[in-house]
Amino acid sequence: MSFVSTASKPKTAITPTREENYPQWYQQVIRAADLAENSPVRGCMVIKPWGYALWENMQRTLDGMFKETGHRNAYFPLFIPLSFMEREAEHVEGFAKECAVVTHHRLVPNPEGGLMPDPEAKLDEPLIVRPTSETIIGAMFAKWIESYRDLPLLINQWANVVRWELRTRLFLRTTEFLWQEGHTAHATKDEAVEETERMLDVYASFAEQYMAMPVLRGIKTAGERFPGAVETYCIEAMMQDRKALQAGTSHFLGQNFSKAADIQFLNDNGQRMHAWTTSWGVSTRLVGGMVMTHSDDDGLVIPPRLAPAHVVIIPVTFKADDPQAVMDYCNSLRDELRKIDFVDRRIEVEIDDRDIRGGEKTWQWIKRGAPIRLEIGPRDMADDSVFMARRDKSHKDKKGVKRSEFLDTVTTILQEMQDGMFNRALEFQQSNTAVIDTKEDFELFFAPPAVKENNPTPIHGGFALAHWCGDEAVENEINDQLGVTIRCIPLEDLADGPGTCPFTGKPSEKRVVWAKAY
């Protein structure tokens, strides 16, 4: 019996598998793909070249989308004076517990050896390493905006931010992370709300079209709102452990920050008014979301539109009479591929000519998630063909293809993979979303299965569409009891219309999305 069960379990490149231990699987996929690792600095990660290239591709696309919608990049200081943070009461309250504070500007020899902060160089006012930049950018906007002619002011910043997190996880939650933060000011409430929604749509389009990650668009409940915001919009994605990941947020800030920073303008009647502001951001967390949406038990799977290399060529020269001829064939194929555009950039090709075994190379590229692998040896060359494997199929599923045919079809194949990944993820999300009408069914849906050895968090749950009366106490109680939160009040009706809250029996306007979450 034990023989049969071992034989039937397919060997995987990643141990443990998703089913065996999802959190550990995630760490192992990142390690095997060489995306990032923990640094000696508590809670801060090092993003390695393959991981950083993914982020660069995300940046390039998002940056283009921001510019298309009229935004311009700028750069604001890393440090925020404490008094600026204090200007918006809810805001500072929200971030006070996780601030890195700069207090000195010089080191001097420590009488006990080594160096220490110079007591003579203590700052009069502590500086906060920005956890977000509403307050400092607001102070600049107040200087820049004089009249309605200066509005809307549409600015974006690519930057690092710091939030002192106690429990960190690569990409998903780190003390320092990279992000973009959009900050805009408008003459009217309607325009600001429109902007908030527009940027949410930009995020949703990016997630779905580039990351192949389906998302729900919605509004946060008051308890989950950005500190200081009037309304927080979000996109929520389902990971393969059926937990939700908040992948991007867009905040309508009303006049809260414009009053705190005194951002005023003269309207066309010559009256002084406070502007209406927004802010919106996505971060390197998206890389974690991409990993958890698509990767399998053999490692990372990258949506072709974000791949640092679409095609990896592995020259097989050890049996070749003329290894250089094989290399030349590979190089010329690379040059031809690079002339082809896929979506908005050229096809990127990596030739792996390292002096290590071919099998090791193949498995490295599988684990790194390269969409297409080509093995090319003397026989393929003689036949003017390539030996192709796709990351979305079994690693044994390889086939010879004429070189010209490959060149003709490569963009079709890449788009097919992109679409396939999106559809698979959408099907997964839909098949793990349940319409739930009673408290009992709700509890059953989120009840964790029996814990198995070495797997403290077996996969369970999903998105529950259930009615909610709007009472924050209900939300808090369910969070305390089940660890389930309202991910969003969806912008569209995801099921029927109004109904009854299963927890209180009170009326509910529409179903909200409940889930366990990162």
Next chain:
Amino acid sequence: MSFVSTASKPKTAITPTREENYPQWYQQVIRAADLAENSPVRGCMVIKPWGYALWENMQRTLDGMFKETGHRNAYFPLFIPLSFMEREAEHVEGFAKECAVVTHHRLVPNPEGGLMPDPEAKLDEPLIVRPTSETIIGAMFAKWIESYRDLPLLINQWANVVRWELRTRLFLRTTEFLWQEGHTAHATKDEAVEETERMLDVYASFAEQYMAMPVLRGIKTAGERFPGAVETYCIEAMMQDRKALQAGTSHFLGQNFSKAADIQFLNDNGQRMHAWTTSWGVSTRLVGGMVMTHSDDDGLVIPPRLAPAHVVIIPVTFKADDPQAVMDYCNSLRDELRKIDFVDRRIEVEIDDRDIRGGEKTWQWIKRGAPIRLEIGPRDMADDSVFMARRDKSHKDKKGVKRSEFLDTVTTILQEMQDGMFNRALEFQQSNTAVIDTKEDFELFFAPPAVKENNPTPIHGGFALAHWCGDEAVENEINDQLGVTIRCIPLEDLADGPGTCPFTGKPSEKRVVWAKAY
């Protein structure tokens, strides 16, 4: 008399002029071009959209050059534990006086009102906001490198860094600045030196071909070396006040940092060896260098290859019967221009359809340094032409050109402007460089002219090519007496061969470059 002198002085858009007060002229050019401004955070600047777009263009080109030479981008933590900084004695000595130190990770209510760093959340070990990343990157390299097969390791990082400067100046010297820092490890000394020189050449090519800024390539004296380096290579440019600007540095670090961080590898004989490392960087200081190399008394002049917009179109619709027809004509011209490539990107076009006076627009774009301005009204449209002005000619020098001719010649015009700017800057540098053989001539060359009202620093001096015996005491004395330093020991012989040090009478191998500097 006063009437004549006023009339003969041409009106300029920038006050004061370069001659009248160079440092103030620099501040005014930056303000008038809307590049950047001081922030409420001591020593930190805000880079505004037009300035940031310049930096983005620099980044894009440099990033491509780094990738062409085999480097990959990665990202390392903002914070460096104090103990890491202490590992290399000269290094920490060099940066201790200007470190921003994080000591707490939480804020709590201050009994006296407001918030304060939480005494309960004091860090066991202070964190330094990176002034540069040799030590933290070295610690990661030590983990990543096992054998000679892992070498060379060629990494670059785009990041912000902080050095607590007492006297700051927009772009040239700010507490926080943006930069890239390359960090590489090699198996042999020769390969590391070769890398150091290769990246210096990359910087020199970029400065000359993109910034149109001629540079001298050389080596720093011991006193001007990067703290911890064996040798610091640099490129030095001459600003229009004849002072030198160090525009980029490339450091051969020997085994100093690999010993400090224990970066070892097994060579092909199975012996453990310390790697040889390099680091190299350029920063937002380059934007300041570009401003001071090319701008004139009417404001910024941007080399076309770095221009955020190559062409600015100003529609002149106030007299038009059909304003929309003029706008359509402008839009279609923009679309055609955007299909044309100039160097390695498409031509960027800005249409200025703001509701302000045409003259005000024109002067704004002159002050912002846009290379080509087109004014287009109903008559130009009827004639199928454009009314063109170039930033490198007088603002009165405008001419009508057929639309098709403009489209055919636009890239030629832009390249002509680029070349013209480089040649003018080179001529300026050469005509203000003197071969000097006596102490008296040296002192005369650097003697400041009589200070005029409101101009504490009249333009004077230049590059002096003088012999030097190699004695650091001479260097220090001249710096103390005249404020003149050795900018570099040039890589090529800039004049004759060996000679005699005019300060000591001792023999000298070759002339070095002396100048006052930023």
